[in-house]
């Protein structure tokens with residue numbers, strides 16, 4: 001495992017980490033893990049099975065047995081939950097908020113740990129999330145922490161949601177994103193933090209291509 005390289009890109013929502021991670025993975029021909037999608041799917045599955053999002057025992061048991069399949073189709077991540085395509089459903093801001101509720105539960109995070117580590121396959125892995133560099137892959141040789149101002153992040157989310165055909169309102173988004181960030185930064189288990197050995201980048205005034213170039217330069 002130790003010899004399989006991993007690039008972790010952590011940061012708050014809308015920092016651009018998902019887009020950059022996918023581009024880098026494609027460029028390098030490495031595997032890609034969108035760890036946020038795992039929490040989003042789990043929250044959807046919990047709702048589907050009628051569990052309260054704070055019911056740690058039920059949600060963590062579900063996490064252990066979660067029937068989810070990820071695949072990349074036409075450069076887009078396709079997510080199947082119990083055989084049903086939930087790729088668009090899990091992208092709404094409500095789904096993100098529900099994800100951050102189940103993600104605050106220690107037993108749930110534990111239940112998903114090995115599943116995430118299993119993505120570490122040759123020739124390498126690019127992964128994005130909140131605790132990729134701190135908890136899931138602490139020995140990763142390449143770690144980035146990507147941030148941007150709350151306003152720019154809300155604008156990016158707005159654009160992304162629009163592209164997926166999901167309607168949103170910027171001021172509502174700013175409130176929802178701040179609420180989610182607050183929960184992610186302040187939870188007691190695996191809070192959103194840059195790893196001590198992560199390189200921090202601020203993408204507020206950088207286009208995705210610039211961030212991509214910088215990350216590529218760091219890898220070199």
Ligand code: C5P
Pocket residue numbers: 013035036037039040096099100101103104128129130131132180184
């Ligand atoms: O990255 P994304 O916005 O899809 O993540 C949705 C939510 O999942 C985050 O707000 C966070 O609460 C949770 N998450 C997490 N740890 C990760 C990835 C996502 O707690 N590694």
